[in-house]
Amino acid sequence: MSEEEVLDLGYEAYLDVLGQEPDEPNVEEQGVALYLPDTLSISESSPFNMLIVDDQDEQVYLLNHEPSQPKTAKFHLNRDAELEQDALIFEVVEEDDFLSLLVVNEYDVEDEEDGSDNSLEQSGESQLFVLVVIGGAKLSTLTTYDDLVENIERMTGIIQSYQVVDTVESS
Secondary structure, three states: OOOHHHHHHHHHHHHHHHHOOOOOOOOOOEEEEOOOOOEEEEEEOOEEEEEEEEEEOOOOOEEOOOOOOOOOOOOHHHOOOHHHOOOHHHEEEEEOEEEEEEEEEEEOOHOOOOOOOHHHHHHHOOOOOOOOOEOEEEEEEEEEEEHHHHHHHHHHHHHHHHHHOOOOOOO
């Protein structure tokens, strides 16, 4: 399958998941609830960030969120507008109850100056930066064309399930 066909399938997967009912959250952390598939867990968290890791393939996702922003907020859209210039996919979906953004960009490993050992770079596979946003919640990862569609589906499902939890106990 060509790279363009994979991008088209990723875009279709994103729209498909957005058209479905969100999964019920199964994890609560730092005042938010979200759905994580069985193989995913939160490895680190702070009030505005979570590091989510797939225990099977070590895929890492970064959730940046602004709990005060509603699902209709343009907070991240405004902050990430410059990504459109080089994007392979830059799609904004605006509905009555949410605003969403999908961005897929080529990721140049040479931009990394930390000297880390990167298995994707060594395997010669192209890396892609993927970003899925709904309102004030943004989930990002690095992936390859081989795993792009699966990652977009997974990320869209997670971000779609994101909810701010009322931390005040009601009696």
